[in-house]
Amino acid sequence: MRRDGLIVVAIWAVLTAIGEFAVVTWSMLPEGYAREADVVNEAYLLLLILAVPVFTFMLSMLGYSAVRFRSAGQPHDDGPPIHGSPKVVAAWLAITGGLTLGVVINPGFVGLADIRGSSSADMVVEVEGQRWIWKATYENGGLAEDELVVPIDTRIRFDVTSADVVHSFWIPAFGMKIDAVPGRTTEMFVTTERVGSFAEDGNLRAQCAELCGLSHSQMAMPVRVVERAEFEVWLENLPRDETGTEEGA
Amino acid sequence: MRPLIQAIKGGIGGYLIGALVTWAIQGSGSMSDPVPVTFGVIFGLIGWLMGIGVWNVWAREWFGLPPKHQVASDWRRYFQFSTDHKVIGVQYLVTFITVLLVGGLMAMVIRLELAGAGEGFIAEDTYNKVMSMHGILMVAVAVAGILGSFGNYLVPLMIGARDMAFPRINALSFWLIPPVAVTLLSAPLIGSFEAGWTAYPPLSVIAPGDGQLLFNLGVIAFGLSSILGGLNILTTVATMRAPGMSWGRLPIFVWAAFAASLISVLFTQFFAASLVLIHLDRIAGTTFFGAAAGGDALLFEHLFWFYSHPAVYIMVLPAFGVALEVITHFSRKPLFAYKAVVGAFLTIVGLSAIVWAHHMFTSGMASYLHAPFMALTEAISIPTGVVFLAAIGTMWRGRIWFATPLLLAAGWVFNFMIGGLTGLFHADVATDIQLHDTYFVVAHFHFTIIGGSIFGLLAGTFYWFPKITGRMYHERLGKVFAVWVTLGLNLTFLPMFWVGVNGMNRRIAVYPEELEAVNRFISFAALFLACGFLLFVGNLLWSARRGEKAPDNPWNASTLEWMLPSPPPEHNFPLLPEIVGHPYGYGLPESRHAELAAAGGE
Numbered sequence: 001m002r003r004d005g006l007i008v009v010a011i012w013a014v015l016t017a018i019g020e021f022a023v024v025t026w027s028m029l030p031e032g033y034a035r036e037a038d039v040v041n042e043a044y045l046l047l048l049i050l051a052v053p054v055f056t057f058m059l060s061m062l063g064y065s066a067v068r069f070r071s072a073g074q075p076h077d078d079g080p081p082i083h084g085s086p087k088v089v090a091a092w093l094a095i096t097g098g099l100t101l102g103v104v105i106n107p108g109f110v111g112l113a114d115i116r117g118s119s120s121a122d123m124v125v126e127v128e129g130q131r132w133i134w135k136a137t138y139e140n141g142g143l144a145e146d147e148l149v150v151p152i153d154t155r156i157r158f159d160v161t162s163a164d165v166v167h168s169f170w171i172p173a174f175g176m177k178i179d180a181v182p183g184r185t186t187e188m189f190v191t192t193e194r195v196g197s198f199a200e201d202g203n204l205r206a207q208c209a210e211l212c213g214l215s216h217s218q219m220a221m222p223v224r225v226v227e228r229a230e231f232e233v234w235l236e237n238l239p240r241d242e243t244g245t246e247e248g249a
Numbered sequence: 250m251r252p253l254i255q256a257i258k259g260g261i262g263g264y265l266i267g268a269l270v271t272w273a274i275q276g277s278g279s280m281s282d283p284v285p286v287t288f289g290v291i292f293g294l295i296g297w298l299m300g301i302g303v304w305n306v307w308a309r310e311w312f313g314l315p316p317k318h319q320v321a322s323d324w325r326r327y328f329q330f331s332t333d334h335k336v337i338g339v340q341y342l343v344t345f346i347t348v349l350l351v352g353g354l355m356a357m358v359i360r361l362e363l364a365g366a367g368e369g370f371i372a373e374d375t376y377n378k379v380m381s382m383h384g385i386l387m388v389a390v391a392v393a394g395i396l397g398s399f400g401n402y403l404v405p406l407m408i409g410a411r412d413m414a415f416p417r418i419n420a421l422s423f424w425l426i427p428p429v430a431v432t433l434l435s436a437p438l439i440g441s442f443e444a445g446w447t448a449y450p451p452l453s454v455i456a457p458g459d460g461q462l463l464f465n466l467g468v469i470a471f472g473l474s475s476i477l478g479g480l481n482i483l484t485t486v487a488t489m490r491a492p493g494m495s496w497g498r499l500p501i502f503v504w505a506a507f508a509a510s511l512i513s514v515l516f517t518q519f520f521a522a523s524l525v526l527i528h529l530d531r532i533a534g535t536t537f538f539g540a541a542a543g544g545d546a547l548l549f550e551h552l553f554w555f556y557s558h559p560a561v562y563i564m565v566l567p568a569f570g571v572a573l574e575v576i577t578h579f580s581r582k583p584l585f586a587y588k589a590v591v592g593a594f595l596t597i598v599g600l601s602a603i604v605w606a607h608h609m610f611t612s613g614m615a616s617y618l619h620a621p622f623m624a625l626t627e628a629i630s631i632p633t634g635v636v637f638l639a640a641i642g643t644m645w646r647g648r649i650w651f652a653t654p655l656l657l658a659a660g661w662v663f664n665f666m667i668g669g670l671t672g673l674f675h676a677d678v679a680t681d682i683q684l685h686d687t688y689f690v691v692a693h694f695h696f697t698i699i700g701g702s703i704f705g706l707l708a709g710t711f712y713w714f715p716k717i718t719g720r721m722y723h724e725r726l727g728k729v730f731a732v733w734v735t736l737g738l739n740l741t742f743l744p745m746f747w748v749g750v751n752g753m754n755r756r757i758a759v760y761p762e763e764l765e766a767v768n769r770f771i772s773f774a775a776l777f778l779a780c781g782f783l784l785f786v787g788n789l790l791w792s793a794r795r796g797e798k799a800p801d802n803p804w805n806a807s808t809l810e811w812m813l814p815s816p817p818p819e820h821n822f823p824l825l826p827e828i829v830g831h832p833y834g835y836g837l838p839e840s841r842h843a844e845l846a847a848a849g850g851e
Contacts, residue, residue, distance in 0.1 A: 001646065004646075028746075028747055028750050028751070029750060030750065030751050030752065036682075037683070039679055040679055040680055040682065040683040043677055043679040043680045044674065044680050044683075044750075047673050047674055047677060047680060051670040051673065054670060055666060055667075055670055058637060058641065058662065058663075058666050059663075061641040061644075061645065062641060062644070062659060062662055062663065065641065065644040065645055065647070065649060066644075066649065066651070066659065069580070069644065069645070069646060069647050069648065069649045070649050070651060071648045071649055071650050071651075073650070074650055074804075074805070075581055075648035075650055077581070077648060078581040078582065078648065078835040078836040079580060079581050079582035079646055079647040079648050079835060079836055080582065080646055080836050081582070081583055081834070081835060081836030081837045081840075082582060082583065082585065082642075082646070082836075083583045083584075083585070083586075083587065083831075084583075084584075084585040084586035084587065084589065084639075084642060088586070088638075088642070089586050089589045089635070089638070092634065092635065092638045093631065093634075093635070096630065096631050096634040096635075097631055100627050100628060100630050100631055103627055103673060103677070104623065104624045104627050104628075107677055107679055107680070108620075108623055108624065108627065108677055108678070109620060111677065111678065111679030111680075112619060112620060112623070112678045112679060114679070115678070115679045115682065116616070164451065164455070165449075165450075165451045165452040165455065166449050166450075166451070166452065166546055168611060168686060170686070170754065172683070172752035173752075175682065175683045176682055176683070177611050177682060177683070177685065177686070178611055178613060179611055179612045179613050181540075181546050181547060181612070181613050182451060182540040182541075182546060183540020183541070183544075183545065183546070184540070184545075184547070184613055186613035202752060202761040202762075202763055203751070203752040207752075207754055208754075209685070209686040209687070209754045209755075210449070210686060211377075211443075211444065211445050211447075211449070211452070211756045212452060213377070213443050213444075213452055213456065214373055214374050214377065214443065215373060216373075216377070216756065216757060217373060217376075217757035217758045217759040217760070218373075218759055
């Protein structure tokens, strides 16, 4: 029986090596345009790296048992009367408990603190969701409805609310989303770090991620990250929001 | 069939009375206004229940009249208010397999639309309705599929009881289901049913038309059925165990059903209450969720998830029980770490109450809640890990017989492991902020719910099929099916993780074009998965009529239900059995679980 154990450990080691190699080299992660997206990707990768040995252990045990302890047809005898050993259970609890604690700390608490970052911002954009469009108002009163443009290397706070139902303001390329809730203002901090536009990367869009009725699918606004100077020019040319209040929903 | 006809008459009559009277009191408007519809549905439900047998079998007693019991012993008993737990178990099983297939057809419509990136096959509002309906139907299958069918059929058999503790409540909890199905299925037909099964306000409050009303009422009635069913299982296990059946000798499926029932009884009312509030916002002008008048949409999300996260464990715990039961008997070894597994089940029940807000990391709730809910959620992986330990520990050094039930139970281990591990990405705040409401979560919960719950339902269906029908299913077809669905599930849902990570959100009919190729592949894989179910249904239908006669104990399994004839007689045990040992005495030839007393005089 010790031999069985050693073989499983060997299979496990090989599968884990392959798995970790695959996870690290063959990342499925899209490129981020904000610091927050990098935090997400880092946490994601760390969780994958931690999940691989767990997965391969179960797979090795399951696969090896299926081959080694398989009975051709209905078995005529029983396996050994092992009801389990307190030591194995205790060891298992210690290992899974330790792993869980590890995940809670990192990427858990570490990632949480990291993705929140500081609560100060270089600029504030007010965002309102209304079925099925986004409206972004800049600090100078400029109102953007067709495209959300933000400068690079800037910490931006989005103050998000909704005029009708619950929406969710999600910019996949920034790795962040926050619900737009009627009667509340929710905050989302993003620190831009790469230039790009929706035309180049479909993830640079402000997509509604919370079901909001008929045209929920199409509630998206292109996002563009530009150099500071370009942003200033764009902002100057933005029409001001002079209506003040919107018509009722 | 007479009770069924009376029930339909009662349902229609009740609806008309309820709607007409309220309409008359209201004094204006039309019969299709929200208030008449609401009272129509409520009285229709009462009329249906009275017609199907509540009046004859039960309510007559309240007025001093002798009850009229139905006596059919042929196939007609399945269409009556039967109080036999085995009849009710079969009623649940057939009903929910049917609902599973209907929900699956809706998934096919969804995948047909998503085979192309643009607006294609169906309009957006139809898409929203189909998607919402698919959601609520499948949630219902997962909540009641195993608990209603095997919970009812097997818990009394496995603990040595002659029936459930409350047979009439048991029949009532089943007969609530058909009108619930009619109510839910007609919701999209009468318009505006688009808020998903999650029914977040204000969308669910402001959507015009009466579809949302029917959804609310249907789900509330379903919740009632779920609570009554749970109460029945709890009471049965607590009070009706045969002599010698101590808590430590309960088969693991009974423990699983017990734990899941605890959750049903403790939490279902929160979902019902939240829908009552939505209903009142719609019909009575209250503003529980209307921000302009001081209401709060987040309140609903808290109430909703306070039930709907524990509900996940109502779905998977019974499947844990089925899978471990099957793995034990087909490995011919005692269940590994039985006591630790029971402890794990109860820990899961406890933890399920304090993790709900991990569904709300991006909702705008107070941010100090993020860290504790993340930690508590991740802590659930510890008791769940014990269940996995039991599965592999039991198989290790066993004599593993790869019959269909075991293949499906092994599939359960594999698929639910993927579901569990990908759950980490949603418990972790940093990754969840990005992945919440994307196809990553769609893939994750399909692995947990199909892999974790439906695979249990499938494994149990094959495992207990000989006991229930008295005939064997077709083994080779069964094996092909088991491999087919496992493959189909993985081909369909693994790529969804990728599209989720790459920016596709859920509940959309139109999506970015660069994701079209993978989505088309997913659609084909989903079709492949769905076709597998033809094998399942064909096998069961054919075998129920033509299958080989099943012996009492085709698996040579050790628990009590296999000591009875297949199918078991009406009152199960002529005399109560005596339980003399552990349920899984494999490997010890002298070990016995129970002694059946011979019928009197023999």
